[in-house]
Amino acid sequence: GHSLAHAYGAAFDNPGLMVACVIGDGEAETGPLAASWHANKFLDPVHDGAVLPILHLNGYKIANPTVLARIPEHELDELLRGYGYAPRYVTGHDPAVMHQAMAAVLEDVHAEIRRIQDEARGGAQGHVRWPLIVLRSPKGWTGPSVVDGRPVEGTWRAHQVPLARVREDPEHLKALEAWLRSYRPEELFDANGGPRAGVTAVIPRGTRRMGANPHANGGLVLRPLPLPELASHTIDVTAPGVSGAEPTRVLGRYLRDLFSRDDDRRDFRLFGPDETASNRLDAVYEVTGKAWQARVEPVDEHLATDGRVVEVLSEHLCQGWLEGYLLTGRNGMFSCYEAFVHIVDSMVNQHIKWLRTARTIPWRRPVASLNYLLTSHVWRQDHNGFSHQDPGFIDHVANKSAEVVRVYLPPDTNTLLTVAEHCLRSRDYVNVIVAGKNETPNWLDPQQAALHCARGAGIWEWASTFPQREPDVVLACAGDAPTIEVLAAASLLREYLPGLAVRVVNVVDLMRLQPVTEHPHGMSDWEFDAVFTTDRPVIFAYHGYPWLIHRLAYQRTNHAEFHVRGYREHGTTTTPFDMLVLNDMDRFQLVIDVIDRTPGLSRTAGGVRQVMAETRQRHHHWIREHGEDLPEVRNWTWA
Amino acid sequence: GHSLAHAYGAAFDNPGLMVACVIGDGEAETGPLAASWHANKFLDPVHDGAVLPILHLNGYKIANPTVLARIPEHELDELLRGYGYAPRYVTGHDPAVMHQAMAAVLEDVHAEIRRIQDEARGGAQGHVRWPLIVLRSPKGWTGPSVVDGRPVEGTWRAHQVPLARVREDPEHLKALEAWLRSYRPEELFDANGGPRAGVTAVIPRGTRRMGANPHANGGLVLRPLPLPELASHTIDVTAPGVSGAEPTRVLGRYLRDLFSRDDDRRDFRLFGPDETASNRLDAVYEVTGKAWQARVEPVDEHLATDGRVVEVLSEHLCQGWLEGYLLTGRNGMFSCYEAFVHIVDSMVNQHIKWLRTARTIPWRRPVASLNYLLTSHVWRQDHNGFSHQDPGFIDHVANKSAEVVRVYLPPDTNTLLTVAEHCLRSRDYVNVIVAGKNETPNWLDPQQAALHCARGAGIWEWASTFPQREPDVVLACAGDAPTIEVLAAASLLREYLPGLAVRVVNVVDLMRLQPVTEHPHGMSDWEFDAVFTTDRPVIFAYHGYPWLIHRLAYQRTNHAEFHVRGYREHGTTTTPFDMLVLNDMDRFQLVIDVIDRTPGLSRTAGGVRQVMAETRQRHHHWIREHGEDLPEVRNWTWA
Incomplete structure (x- = not known):
């Protein structure tokens, strides 16, 4: 259910990129995916690329029909229009017909996306309705149609192993052979088992190949961030505890300067579930806005079509967008109330597993770390209460691969700045920084803070x-x-x-x-x-x-x-x-x-x-x- | 974002209940809420009650406008129709006019809900479109309209403390007084500060009072489950390890018999994200179906409008529905792949905090425990892989209140049955049972299993x-x-x-x-x-x-x-x-x-x-x- 959020994250600040995102109708039932449709309200047709959602209605999940495949067609159409898209439908089961139909629609929507972008980039304003494709095809398409007298193609049974007893059952073996021969391997492979020229001719070349696309190996395009001088933000401390500061407020000014320096590159974003100001990082609004494409009222503040702070009341979306943004070679931070970051426990699990596995693959280049700033933490939930008190995210990530996980608890403002800078430079980690927003004594001067953080x-x-x-x-x-x-x-x-x-x-x-x-x-x-x-x-x-x-x-x-x-x-x-x-x-x-x-x-x-x-x-x-x-x-x- | 899922859970198997659920437009951006709209595909107008969603578009969250308040009105209408509802709109800011308008619409939708139910209960079949109310009113309605020269009523600022400096600033104090006097307390309270008769006359009596409604204190209506004889399901074991069984398959037969015995009461449900059969509990389909109101195809199996197994590919919905079902005095179990139950980490946190707090409130009666069956666990993910391996949910709940949390790891089939029966009898706990679905040696005979589980x-x-x-x-x-x-x-x-x-x-x-x-x-x-x-x-x-x-x-x-x-x-x-x-x-x-x-x-x-x-x-x-x-x-x- 993270696909569509990832797709939008990949498209942010990638004006030349078109991200086609195939969404299974099973995963479409999940909360994160259900929330992701509205991501189009945060995508700027000028500075961002495009996302083309392809809702694949094959009708079934593991053991059940899917909701979106079984509601009346006019309801599905209203739903997708209600999400703000212009749906196109490709429906059928004859492969030859379907390939042509899909190609034609893809060409149309490609032109439509370019038209939207050209108009927006030419200065046009107003409500944009991005295209979306609904692909209705049978589940297990071109697989065995009936096995042991029961339909398989076009049913949930195709989700399983369709021919489970090929070793014991000669009928299964025969069916397997018939199935594989149906693809006419003799036309696809030469005598040595290599693909014939007709097959290789249609494969894209170089970085047009899916696996060689640099956006899919973000480390290839990642550049070190133009980080501000730490010394312009650290606080002079004449003696421990004689002065105080609000740690995240000072960090907000550091991030403001980072946004300024990054203005022409646009490869850093700050994500948060409606809490950036509450978490006292609001200095960033001096130089950038909050991404917002929907209607604006005179009373609104800091909303901007090209804003690089991204706020939505969904931790799932913040996490998914940031993952997509990082994996395509950019940098970011997710600031969140400590207690509610558990909402993304399952998502960060998968990201950590991905990073841990990617490290073992030689051609995968390191990507920027996923940086959490957890604030409004358990000890200061003054007018909130028990529901907002949970420091367990640290425990959650501490169970994961040690190669990937880092946890920092800076005791004051200078140590927070030092830790944050370190995390923003780092690669391939999940960094969890827990820091308060309330006034806190300054214990360490900048040099002591640097030394203490290096020592850990x-x-x-x-x-x-x-x-x-x-x-x-x-x-x-x-x-x-x-x-x-x-x-x-x-x-x-x-x-x-x-x-x-x-x-x-x-x-x-x-x-x-x-x-x-x-x-x-x-x-x-x-x-x-x-x-x-x-x-x-x-x-x-x-x-x-x-x-x-x-x-x-x-x-x-x-x-x-x-x-x-x-x-x-x-x-x-x-x-x-x-x-x-x-x-x-x-x-x-x-x-x-x-x-x-x-x-x-x-x-x-x-x-x-x-x-x-x-x-x-x-x-x-x-x-x-x-x-x-x-x-x-x-x-x-x-x- | 759990409100709408809770509402549906409360309505399941409560044919006389109408659950009005007010949904903030901020929380509507969350994943769990976004997924919850489709819960109407699982609500049986015959055996279940009704849910009346009231989408409250007050336009703002903590620091931002909300998405649903700012999309074009026709898109919002399409979206809600696409979700399968018939939306009604109540829009305005004059309280006197709005109260009448809301009352009129409530009367209409109440009649409409009764009509739908009467028709369905009279035997009519076909697609049902439940009503839904969109209430557009200003945020901070009737609060201070302008403070320190900045608009507050009708903006996100009303989410904060609108008059923060009443102690220091005489203007704030004056504004506070004017605000509170605007409610004309002299008409509401008598000389002793008690409410006047005109006020008390409109308060409902007895269990019609919101806090005294037995559905809101589910322990009042909870009855012990008609559990099957354990002895009809336990396995004879002549010596340790000479025979084997698939633990969850045997449990499935026990749950089947529980469904049978509970047939006329309908106060037990089994929830799962499309995994009940995969988790080998499918014996339950011998006696009940999977809840499903959408279109049915000839190829489908076990779907039923009145099914008491509830499957949707959303762990958030399973959890939210079960919580709503339990809190209104019923019983249930949530069977889930172990790795993916982390999706509900944040939800179970709140449920545990709620149980722990409810225990300290004398008039709150114990409710049935929330029972997890975690299977398809870390050690047997044969054709799945690293992404499906995570036993950390135990760690997650182990951090929570010891009064509430129980964790069981039955080593074989007889111990699983013993533990499951114990959990189904228990009250006010969150029970986590981790058990495999693969063939496992039988170590203990029924008596030994009972003794061993009692010993722990x-x-x-x-x-x-x-x-x-x-x-x-x-x-x-x-x-x-x-x-x-x-x-x-x-x-x-x-x-x-x-x-x-x-x-x-x-x-x-x-x-x-x-x-x-x-x-x-x-x-x-x-x-x-x-x-x-x-x-x-x-x-x-x-x-x-x-x-x-x-x-x-x-x-x-x-x-x-x-x-x-x-x-x-x-x-x-x-x-x-x-x-x-x-x-x-x-x-x-x-x-x-x-x-x-x-x-x-x-x-x-x-x-x-x-x-x-x-x-x-x-x-x-x-x-x-x-x-x-x-x-x-x-x-x-x-x-």
Whole structure:
């Protein structure tokens, strides 16, 4: 069901390309395909190529008739016109007649497509109705017509193996021979089994051959993006946590400049399900619009026939378009609410499987990575609620091929920029970046951010106490919200337990936690032990479901001392800090964890533990009375 | 985007029910909704109720106009007629006029629906065109029309908080007051703030109130299913592995009898994306058909207007229909290829969140569980390939609320029947059953199966050696294919290393592996230690991604000795046994694992290890030469 979305993605910014897309009537029942018909409202006849949908009504799927083949013909015609197309019909079962009929219609629609493009490119405006072909032919066409007394050609049985018992049943064997001879092989092949000249003469030459078309091997036409200078967008940070920024808003300005530099090339697009502005990337509208071919009202903003931001309330379409765009040698990013990216779980599965397989095929050239920016994430769904809280997409992709999958959890704005630039340069990966849109302290200056992202995971000595000593406990974090909590817990520990040697570790590249044998980014055991120790308690605050950390790190020396906090599916519409408390990942709980897990500490720190527990109680009552978080939480700063 | 599918699910087998479904024009862009329009081809006007879709074109989503509001009106009309509906339009912005117009149209369509039903129930046949209402009204209707000089009512801005700064900005406060006063509260409320009699007079009484409608609290009308006698379907097993059966085929006969017993109640349905026969459940067609209202051809089989198997090539529709059916107090099962159930990841997320929340609401009565039968699974995709191999749905649901989620991996036919019966009786769960359709040895007789499923995980003493001794090694398995491999490895060990004390453990209820603190089915540590030992190597062959076992068991005493084999995303189109070899889960590798992991064994068993490694090499060459697995693998039996 991804074919038509892929076709439109291939046509975007490919004005010379005509994409013929054969759609099975079975797959036409799927949600993604059903939504894809409306993609014509996003295709610019001036800057984009054309898509020619060929709806192939062969009438059956695995075991059933198909819906579109069985509704009244006038309904089908209304439906396709309602989708905005001008349908043409090719119906029949005599191959010779059908080939001519199809050729004639193809010639017509080709001319019609050129006429539409010429007019639009000559300046004409107005509603465009692209042609579409409905091809009605028998399923299993020219295959065995009857087997064992039951019709096969023209029925769903042709979906199966039509002659399953050729080894045992002489009748089946005879039928197989008759079937294959019906194609008159003696006219097609010479004595050596090679194709005769008459056959080879009709094969296109060079890049006109389907498999050699460079659009089908996008890496051949892919060029490095004209990325903006990172330094024009990074934020000066005089000391950790003294200033803040909205990470995705700053990234929006970087993407704006990328769109500007890419203006004459048009090989970068940003896709999103109606959330680009909500995700605070709206600076991009300073230089490009949102693709839109339908009617425009005076009140509308940023709509443009040639816009390179593509928004539709369908994650399936965003994903399918981006895949088609990447596979034809271009670049892009998909920004999505974290919880709803699960809608494309099944689609990204297939894309990852494709990338993993393509890597093993020597003539396939690398394509640009599929970059997700997951924001409006689980920890900040302020006026939304439980339905919008799900960090499981990371788990989903982490099950897939390690050669392909990368996951980044930048803790602040400069690290987000660094990670995003890295992902936009990369090839053949699926990169998942999880970053908040809300104001977040700036922890690292641009140089530190570059170093930290290159390292992927490392000790933040500036946040640790007694960094020269062996730590008593390690506080680790991955994700922007967990980083704030860990640093807040570290300051509480400085205040309440000043003698404790606390090491703070931040993980930005999640796959660093895996062994090198499992993932190319995996840390060696020596490095891992040097960062996480071999025997000290590690209190780990993680953005997503906590058990993912165990699954990544279970082979490490110190795994038994890993105590992970994360989202445990306890959510509702509440304050940001209450979300942390509900899931036991708040700063006060982390301090309690340190006291509980650090050998000997509970003997002396019982009083501190009690203060922490009481503060959590106080929080509980405060938010019910005031509707917002405790002042000491809201106003907390590291500095 | 699930609304319309839910509405149809609610209407199935509810002949007296009329389901009005308001569809936002934003959600109408999603794939699931786009596919849902065609659900009218599956709704029987005789035995089902009616669905009245109300497409609410308020023109905008979060930040954009909507597609359906901006296409030409004649296209919209063609589209809705093409979907098979008779659209009626209610358009305007004057509330008083609009209320009357809407009331008049509602009265009309109500009469039209009754006419259709009366005719159909009187015996009339033929194409039915259900009514549909298009309601065009301004977004943010009767809200602030202009704020800060920018239009809000009738634009996407009304999706946001229209007056965000009432605390700081006196103009906003004034606008808020004017807005709220525009509803003339003095006419609506009395001096005590209660609604006036004129208001309460129009509220429906009793179960006519929306929240008190028993269809909206399905547990109120839910009845226990008339389940068939399990004993009529279980298989006699004289000894483990001497006979075999196709598990889902036997389950199909059980479901057939359930359909028969349920014939007059019509409160059970089986949903599937065109795979019921492929999944070998086709015995059900002996007693009921596949729901189908569109044209029927002589060649068709098992189609019936009143069929209670519902097949469409859209997992979204299957899921949405089943959810709607369950939430209105009925029962069902969704049988799906394992790999493609990820299509509904996002939908099942919301259903689980709903169940988890509903459990906390005292007046909500338990509904029937959502039962998945995942078959045609990762290990048997014989002529399909890599694209069809994905056991990750288990991981997906395992992240969700433990109160709701259950996962079963029955190793044979009798255990599948036992598990299925249990799931069909259960309430408020999401049950995931993973079971193969291919011939599988019968390991347990009906009594053993009942005991084993009740236990959830246990020692198979009949397969173990020296069961009275402390084991040298534990061979554990979960899933039908892994069970065969573990038993084959156990026989190899009997043959090659007869002195070794091997304990065989089978896990049918996966959540037994979790601690009791994490899941209601979790084993106590005492029981877990008694089954898996505290210090012996556990070679665990698992159906899915191996790290899930680590994630479930990482807190157990013996976790460091757990060595798990499973699917590691190494797949292609190959023989069944080669899939196991590719992923290092074959019997020979398991024996190698035993030798490598059992202390001291490698000192003496180096020769055996070499034989096993050579057999794997021999397999590699054999399948390339013969296109099928080694005879010793194909012909292996436990007995």
